[in-house]
Structures are given as structure tokens and as C-alpha cells.
């Protein structure tokens with residue numbers, strides 16, 4: 693029985709988790725939400741299981757996922773699950789997704805949160821490599837259990853997560869409202885060599901390279917891929933990022949990340 697897994701990622705954690713599940717479960721098709729969003733029309737997956745895997749944003753779902761839900765018809769699918777990939781707190785995102793699905797004629801049968809490495813680096817930078825390794829290895833154990841639950845079609849939704857709900861109601865609506873202007877906070881410094889990687893890892897096609905420098909186009913999802921993947925660490929968020937450790941999931945090669953974001957061939961990248 694084939695499973696369709698719709699995925700969104702910024703810095704590769706969600707893709708690594710999706711690939712881990714696909715490898716454990718077999719018979720799973722991974723579909724990129726950003727690529728699907730570029731195609732017109734309603735999507736009707738021809739599978740008995742459908743999953744969503746995505747990074748948590750302020751205990752909520754990324755904007756692109758909330759825009760995707762009305763574009764996919766799932767009322768005929770008996771088992772729908774979601775895996776929210778977080779930096780530690782965010783179960784409320786699963787309840788938000790369930791509500792969105794219900795508004796569109798289906799619902800989640802199961803939802804889990806998995807803690808991986810926090811890619812929101814403005815406040816302290818990414819953790820050191822040893823900590824990253826530990827977090828990613830712990831995440832694999834959790835994902836292995838999730839794979840078993842998906843296999844057995846278990847019905848498992850989180851209880852009401854009070855702290856996560858509080859974080860959501862305090863910050864999420866403001867975050868979503870700020871997105872149309874948020875990339876005006878990005879700066880690029882003189883170390884930029886015009887390589888264009890930031891533009892190719894952007895899931896929202898929000899960066900043009902003009903005169904060998906990135907220029908943001910004001911439809912940012914704030915996934916932080918451009919900031920974290922720039923090989924020169926040349927992109928700053930005002931002054932908050934200088935000397936802060938960047939992060940991308942070490943098991944996801946740049947080429948794969950570019951393909952999942954845009955479908956673009958990236959044979960010239962390392």
C-alpha cells in the first residue's frame with residue numbers, strides 16, 4: 693500500500709526525517725509541497741495513506757502548508773498522519789493542522805512531534821556538532837517508533853499541549869502577518885561571492901541574483917534556508933547573526949535540498 697508524504701523543509705531536517713521513514717516503511721512517495729504549489733488544480737493522491745512532514749513555526753504550521761491544504765483533496769484517504777519537526781516545542785502545530793484538514797473535509801488520524809536541531813539561529817546560533825549529533829541520533833529512535841505506528845495505522849494524537857498553545861497564540865499570528873515584509877531585515881555583506889546558492893535553496897523563489905548579490909522579493913516564508921546554507925555566511929538578519937553558528941542537516945546534500953525546493957538540477961553544486 694503506497695503512502696504519499698507531502699514535505700516542506702528549510703534546512704533539511706524534515707527531508708532527512710522523511711527519507712528515514714521512507715527507508716523504514718518502503719513504498720512511500722515523497723512529494724515536495726513547494727513544487728506542487730507551482731502546479732495548478734486540485735491534487736487527489738491515489739494512495740491509502742497520506743502524511744505531512746514539516747518544520748514547526750512558532751508552534752504552528754509554515755504558511756506554505758496552510759496554503760497547500762485547500763489544494764489537496766483527502767476525504768477518500770482512510771489514514772492521514774503528520775510529523776512536526778521542531779527544535780523542542782510545538783505540538784500545537786499538529787492540532788492546528790488537524791483543524792485545517794477538518795475545514796477541508798478530512799482529519800488527522802495520528803500526529804507526532806520530533807525534536808531535531810533548532811535552525812532558528814538569531815538568538816544563540818546553532819548548537820555545537822556534538823550536541824547536533826546527539827539530537828539527530830535521538831530523533832532517529834523516535835522516528836523508528838513513528839514508522840512502526842504508521843505501519844500499524846495507529847491512531848495517536850497529542851493531548852492538549854498548554855505551553856505550545858501559549859507560544860502559538862502569542863507569536864504565530866504576528867509572525868504570519870509579518871512575512872510579506874520580513875525579508876527587508878536581511879542584509880548581505882561583502883563576503884558574498886554571487887554563487888547563487890541562496891536563491892536555489894529558497895523554497896519560495898524569493899531571491900533573485902542581481903549584480904552578483906541576492907535581492908529578496910518580499911514573499912519570504914522565513915524558513916532561514918538562505919541564511920543557514922550560504923557557504924560564506926554572508927547573509928545577516930540585521931546584526932543578530934554575525935558570528936553565530938549556521939545549521940543545515942548534515943545528512944542532506946545541497947543538491948538534494950535544491951531539488952526538493954525547486955526541482956532544479958544542481959549538478960554544478962558540491
Ligand SMILES: Cc1cc2nc3c(=O)[nH]c(=O)nc-3n(C[C@H](O)[C@H](O)[C@H](O)COP(=O)(O)O)c2cc1C
Pocket residue numbers: 700701702703704705706707746747748749750751752777778779780781782808809810811812859914915916941
Ligand atoms: C521562523 C521559525 C520559527 C520556529 N519556531 C519554532 C517553534 O515554535 N518551536 C520549535 O521547537 N522550533 C521552532 N523552529 C525551529 C524549527 O522548527 C526546527 O529547527 C526544524 O527542525 C527545522 O526543520 P527544517 O530543517 O526541515 O527546516 C522555528 C524555526 C523558524 C525558522
Ligand code: SF4
Pocket residue numbers: 880883884885886887888889890891904905906921922923924925926927
Ligand atoms: S549563497 Fe551567500 S555567497 Fe552565494 S550568492 Fe547567496 S549570499 Fe552570496
Ligand code: SF4
Pocket residue numbers: 702875890893894895896897898899908911912913914915916917918919
Ligand atoms: S528568502 Fe530565505 S528565508 Fe525566505 S523563504 Fe527564501 S530561503 Fe527561506
